[in-house]
Every structure is written in structure tokens, then in C-alpha cells.
Amino acid sequence: xxxxxxxxxxxxxxxxxxxxxxxxxxxxxxxxxxxxxxxxxxxxxxxxxxxxxxxxxxxxxxxxxxxxxxxxxxxxxxxxxxxxxxxxxxxxxxxxxxxxxxxxxxxxxxxxxxxxxxxxxxxxxxxxxxxxxxxx
Ligand SMILES: [Zn+2]
Numbered sequence: 001x002x003x004x005x006x007x008x009x010x011x012x013x014x015x016x017x018x019x020x021x022x023x024x025x026x027x028x029x030x031x032x033x034x035x036x037x038x039x040x041x042x043x044x045x046x047x048x049x050x051x052x053x054x055x056x057x058x059x060x061x062x063x064x065x066x067x068x069x070x071x072x073x074x075x076x077x078x079x080x081x082x083x084x085x086x087x088x089x090x091x092x093x094x095x096x097x098x099x100x101x102x103x104x105x106x107x108x109x110x111x112x113x114x115x116x117x118x119x120x121x122x123x124x125x126x127x128x129x130x131x132x133x134x135x136x
Contacts, residue, residue, distance in 0.1 A: 021034070021052065021053045021054075021055055021111050021129055022034075022036065022050055022051065022052055022053065023035065023036050023050070023051060023053045023089065023091075024036030024037050024038075024048045024049070024050060024051070025048065025049050025050075025051040026040035026042065026043060026045050026047065026048055027045070027047040027048070027049055028040065028043055028045040028047050029042050029043040029045065031043070032051065032053065032087070032089040033089075034053060034089065034091045036048065036050060053085055053087065053089055053091075054085045054086035054087050054089075055110055055111040056085070056086050056108065056109070056110045056111070056134065057083040057084050057085035057086060057091075057108075057109055057131070058083065058084055058106055058107060058108050058109065059081045059082070059083055059095075059103065059104065059105055059106060059107045059109060060081070060082045060083065060084050060090065060105065061081065061082045061105060062079050062080065062081035062082070062095070062103050062105070063079070063080050063081075064077050064078070064079055064100040065077060065078050065079070065080055077100055078094055078095070078100075079094065079095040079098065079100050079103050080092060080093070080094055080095070081093060081094075081095050081103070081109070081131065083109060083131055093111075093129065093130060093131045094130045094131075095109065095130065095131055095132065095133075096112065096114055096130040096131070096132050097112075097132040097133065098132060098133050102133075107133060108133065108134040109131040109132060109133055109134060110131060110132060110133075110134050111129045111130070111131055112129065112130055112131070112132050113128070113129055113130075114128070114129070114130045
């Protein structure tokens, strides 16, 4: 088990529905973040540009979530992974199209756009990215 999974739902809430994987890139030190940060967490620069990130990566570490926050119950159990993209950027994402017991460290994954949340009262549906095992 790794220590960061508790903060992941907060990241999800901040994600706008978008169909490209875009993050921030610090123009001063090159550090990339997802979601995009206004201030670089590495050097403190505010000189941030928006960049498209690779859609493929590999699983560095993962955690199976059995108790989902409100709005995500439907998906339990699910897997949240720390993924290293092809450019070296590390992000958190939920995995999809895979059973928790099939997830392995080093597994190749690719981004897909999926429905992430249904609000009971308003009926709102949000779309965001998830990662799934690379097919073939
Ligand atoms: Zn920086």
C-alpha cells in the first residue's frame, strides 16, 4: 500500500471534463503537473504553460479502493494508480477495463475518456480520463 491514495478524490473533483490529457508545464524548470498547477511545485515559478501530455504510460504503483467517496460508490472496488507517462510525467488516475487482481506494476496503460460520476439529485454526468491496459 502506498500513502497518497487518500488525496486522489480531491484531484478528481478538480478535473474539468476534457477530451485531451492536458497539464501544466513550468517554463523555467520543465516540471509538468496534472491537473495543471498555477505555481510550479518544484521551483515556485508562475510561468506555467498548458501542454498536451502523452496518452500512454505504465503503472508505477497502485491501490485498490474499497470505500469510495460519495458519488463513486458504484465503481467499488476500483484501482487508483500512479502512472508514469511516456515523457516521465507522473500522474494519478483510476484504471478501467481491468480487474483489481490483474493489475501489475509496470503494466502498459493508455488513456480513455469515461463517464466518472453521476449526481443523484441533478442527474449530472461528468466525463474525464481513466487509463486502461493497452490492448494487443
Ligand atoms: Zn518549475
